[in-house]
Amino acid sequence: MFNMFNNSAGDDTRSWGPPFVGDESAYFLSVNRNKKSVAVNLKDPRGAKIILELAGMCDVLVENYLPGKLDQMGLGYDDVHKAAPRLVYCSISGYGQTGPLSQRPGYDSIASAVSGMMHITGPEDGDPVRPGVAMTDLATGLYAHGAIMAALLQCHRTGRGVHIDCNLLSTQVACLTHIAANYLNAGKEARRWGTAHESIVPYQGFRTKDGYLVVAAGNDKQFVKVCKMLGLNHLSDEPKYKSNTLRVQHRQELLHILSQRFLEELTGEWLRRFEGTGVPCGPINNIQQVFSEPQVSPHSALAHTASESVSSETHPLLFVILIILNVNQYR
Known part of the structure; x- marks a missing residue:
C-alpha cells in the first residue's frame, strides 16, 4: 500500500500532537499502518x-x-x-x-x-x-x-x-438513520438527549456512587427486571409505566426516581446485580479501563509494529473478524 504525498512534509497528521512516539504523532501512526509513504x-x-x-x-x-x-x-x-x-x-x-x-x-x-x-x-x-x-x-x-x-x-x-x-x-x-426518518416521515425536528434515547425509556447513563452506568431497557420485560434489581418493583405495576410509549410520555418523573436509586450504590455493585438478568448494561469506562477490560483482548487485539522512525508502537487493530464455520451448505 502506497501513501502518496504532493510535498516533502507528508501527511498533515504527522504533526497532529502531542502525544508523539519518537518523531511521529500517535495520531498519524494510528491511521497509517502497513503503508509506504512516497513524496x-x-x-x-x-x-x-x-x-x-x-x-x-x-x-x-x-x-x-x-x-x-x-x-x-x-x-x-x-x-x-x-x-x-x-x-x-x-x-x-x-x-x-x-x-x-x-x-x-x-x-x-x-x-x-x-x-x-x-x-x-x-x-x-x-x-x-x-x-x-x-x-x-x-x-x-x-x-x-x-x-x-x-x-x-x-x-x-x-x-x-x-x-x-x-x-x-x-x-x-x-448515518442519521432513525433521526432522519423521524423528520422525513413525521416532520419531527431532532434535539440533543445526552446519553438518553429519544424513543426508549430507560435507555441512558445514570450516575452511581462512584461513576456512571448505562442501562438499556429495550422492552417491557427488561423494564420489569430493572425495577426488580433496583428494589422498585412497584414501578413496573404502575399503569403510567406499563409500556415504553407511556414511559416516554412520563420520562422526567420516572428518570428522577431511577436516578436517585442508582446514586445509592457503587457501579461494581450494580453490575453484579444485573449480571445474568438479560438487561443490557455497562460502565462508562475511561480509556485506561477500556484496555484493562479482559473482553477487549480477544476481539480488539493490540498490535505491536515498527516504522522507520519508531522502533515499536502499540495500537488496536481496526477490527478482528471471527469466522465461525457452519456445516450447512447454501446453494
Missing part, C-alpha cells in the same frame, strides 16, 4: 507519470483532492482509466464530485456540523458537541471500503474498473 510532485509531468505507472501495478487508487484538481494534473479518472482499465478509482471528498458545495474543502468536524450530527450530540440543555472520535471520517472510510470491495468483485467479473464517488456529508446524512 511525488504531482504538478511535474514526471511525477504524474510515476502515479500512472503505479496505477498499472495496483488494484485500487483512493484520492481525496478537491474535485477537478487531479484532472488538471492529468490524473483524473479518465486519464488513469486509460492507463489502467481494471483499476478501481475511489474519490473521497467533503461534499462529492458535483453540487453547489463540491469545491469546498471538508474535514470531519465540518461535515459533522453540516450533516446535523453535532446538532443531535451533547447534553440535553447544552451546546452542540463534537463526537470524541472522528466518526464521520471513519464511517466514510467504511462506506468506501464496502464500495471498493463490490467494485473489485465487479472488476473480477467484467475486467473493467469503476469510479467511486464517496463523500463525508452524504455518509453522515445516511
